Amino acid sequence: MTGRRSFPEESAVGVGGFVREDTPTAEVDRREAVMASLTGTVRELIDATIRTTVDDDEVHRIRDGLAALVARLRTAQLPGPAGIRYNAELRSWNWGNAVMGAANAIAPPLRVQHDSSVCHADVVLGAAYEGPPGLVHGGVSAMLLDHIMGEAASAMRRTAFTGTLTMRYRRGTPLGPLHLEASIVREEGRKIFVAGSISDAGGATVEADGVFIQPVGTPAGGGR
Numbered sequence: 001m002t003g004r005r006s007f008p009e010e011s012a013v014g015v016g017g018f019v020r021e022d023t024p025t026a027e028v029d030r031r032e033a034v035m036a037s038l039t040g041t042v043r044e045l046i047d048a049t050i051r052t053t054v055d056d057d058e059v060h061r062i063r064d065g066l067a068a069l070v071a072r073l074r075t076a077q078l079p080g081p082a083g084i085r086y087n088a089e090l091r092s093w094n095w096g097n098a099v100m101g102a103a104n105a106i107a108p109p110l111r112v113q114h115d116s117s118v119c120h121a122d123v124v125l126g127a128a129y130e131g132p133p134g135l136v137h138g139g140v141s142a143m144l145l146d147h148i149m150g151e152a153a154s155a156m157r158r159t160a161f162t163g164t165l166t167m168r169y170r171r172g173t174p175l176g177p178l179h180l181e182a183s184i185v186r187e188e189g190r191k192i193f194v195a196g197s198i199s200d201a202g203g204a205t206v207e208a209d210g211v212f213i214q215p216v217g218t219p220a221g222g223g224r
């Protein structure tokens with residue numbers, strides 16, 4: 001999550017995790033790039049682990065080498081999950097986010113573009129996201145749609161939590177390059193109705209409708 005928006009106080013949303021920091025934006029950008037480079041390699045590690053056919057002894061040697069690296073990372077850790085942090089310039093960073101976190105190798109990552117009325121993203125999903133053979137796991141599709149539809153609901157200026165998400169899996173979604181879109185259909189008070197889709201070169205594979213709710217006490221936002 002990046003960009004200018006309003007942030008609720010922790011008590012307002014009841015879930016915590018919004019942390020104000022004084023880190024200058026240039027320093028956030030620098031550290032984010034450093035972490036993204038590590039995360040990219042860990043993502044490679046995940047794919048390589050799934051697909052490796054090296055022998056058992058080599059697997060054990062690699063495991064021991066990795067355990068040593070984990071111990072080095074553990075020498076300085078946050079006390080819990082990364083949360084969402086932001087500075088006085090409203091530069092925000094949520095490096096642990098499951099879909100787009102710069103420090104989360106589980107995240108594909110999804111890079112969402114905000115056009116005037118549509119959010120869209122192109123992503124390539126590999127072996128780590130498989131469900132049925134050669135196809136994207138249905139829960140992964142829901143996760144990605146939840147995120148991009150939530151971003152559409154937020155319109156980069158307000159907090160919106162998923163209330164209800166309804167998926168229609170029209171056909172299998174192949175691993176590989178995919179396109180996601182989401183847009184607001186209508187709004188009723190704090191409820192924001194959003195439509196989203198995942199497509200491959202042959203058209204939509206998954207379509208979704210969602211109701212996103214702006215929690216009481218969170219700012220309506222004042223534009224991007």
Ligand SMILES: CCCCCCCC(=O)SCCNC(=O)CCNC(=O)[C@H](O)C(C)(C)COP(=O)(O)OP(=O)(O)OC[C@H]1O[C@@H](n2cnc3c(N)ncnc32)[C@H](O)[C@@H]1OP(=O)(O)O
Nearest residue numbers: 001146147150151154161162163164189191211213215216
């Ligand atoms: C920019 C970042 C993008 C990332 C997006 C990622 C999105 C996410 O994953 S968010 C995480 C998953 N979602 C959650 O954890 C949400 C958990 N639920 C909650 O916090 C609350 O139930 C919440 C905020 C959704 C609603 O609570 P609350 O504000 O008390 O609702 P409440 O006052 O009872 O109802 C308000 C209205 O919403 C409706 N509503 C409430 N809950 C739901 C629901 N689950 N589904 C549909 N409608 C609902 C009510 O019917 C009511 O409608 P009306 O005004 O017409 O009577």
